[in-house]
Amino acid sequence: MAGIYFHIPFCRQRCHYCDFYTTTQLNKKQELILALQKELLLRKSELAHDEIQTIYFGGGTPSLLNKNEICLFIESVKEHFQVSKNAEITLEANPDDLTTIYLNELASSPVNRLSVGIQSFHDADLKLTNRRHSAEQALQCIKMAQEKGFHNISIDLIYGLPNSSLEKWNQNLEITKDLHVQHLSAYHLTYEKGTVFDIWNQKKKIIPISDEESILQFQTLVEWAVKNNFIHYEISNFAVPDYLSQHNTSYWQQKKYMGLGPSAHSYNRDSRSWNVSNLPQYLAALSKDELPSECEWLTETDKFNDFIITSLRTRWGISLEKVQQQFGTDVRESLVSKVRPFIDNKKIYEKDGCLVLTNEGVFLSDMILAELIKIEDD
Ligand code: SF4
Known part of the structure; x- marks a missing residue:
């Protein structure tokens, strides 16, 4: 059993807490699609004897891909690998990309799981973190996705934000409950080096919450999960029974995965490798049929x-x-x-x-x- 991950590094704007490898060079999308296809072909022998149980489009912002582009990748995987009949196929999406038209398209694609980057249902938090969407868009996109037939939906929330309070965090959790999503990834804010939040923190423009408040917010989360029948199956991940993320669980259970795209990581129990975190270098290498990666034997x-x-x-x-x-x-x-x-x-x-x-x-x-x-x- 193994998983395949596609890293789509494009973002329309950068969130203030994020240190993932992303780029705003959206004009490179077609080149990236060709390069990813080529990388998949060049590496197909790596998982020749494994059944592919999960396909995951992460980023960045994979919801900047249209349905045809997503289907092209899935078809390529099916053509070159043995894919499990009920494979979990996840697309990470930003709420403002999940329009009615886009959701209609996705609903007729093989994507069967959405992971939506909501982060907060409070407009003030979304503004502070430089998210593109509003609280209303966050609510509406989940409801629309459910109407279109998606019944395996995960949302991401951040707690421990500056200016956050137990009351606001509780409200986020109560809204999550009322939305009847199947999965929640809840991450405590970390001040990653070089991010806007890190710089603001050093300049005292924002004040991190206290450790006591952090622990209270985490305890609230854990109690909320118990009360609402969510299984706390990983430090930051919660799911109703039968809806644990198969893809992420495979990382934690040392299953093999192949990561494609700039900055993507791969693991096969004997070695791990990682692609260059630079889109131009990634594209240049693939244009010469070279793999832009480094490998480490374990x-x-x-x-x-x-x-x-x-x-x-x-x-x-x-x-x-x-x-x-x-x-x-x-x-x-x-x-x-x-x-x-x-x-x-x-x-x-x-x-x-x-x-x-x-x-x-x-x-x-x-x-x-x-x-x-x-x-x-x-
Ligand atoms: S949309 Fe996601 S990947 Fe892009 S900057 Fe924001 S948090 Fe990072």
């Missing part, structure tokens, strides 16, 4: 660390049996002894032979992971 330490980092993020946690099978008894015993203090102070609990973060532990996950991973090969 040592046993890398594999162990990847396993720990991805597993601990999820509700299934770290399976001690798998640690034993994949890395041996000594590694398992070393892990168990490192975890003991976190179990004693209730940051991690053990369930059915798996180590799982408590809600308190989630907020300290970076520190805990730093203690659990290995620094170098033994």
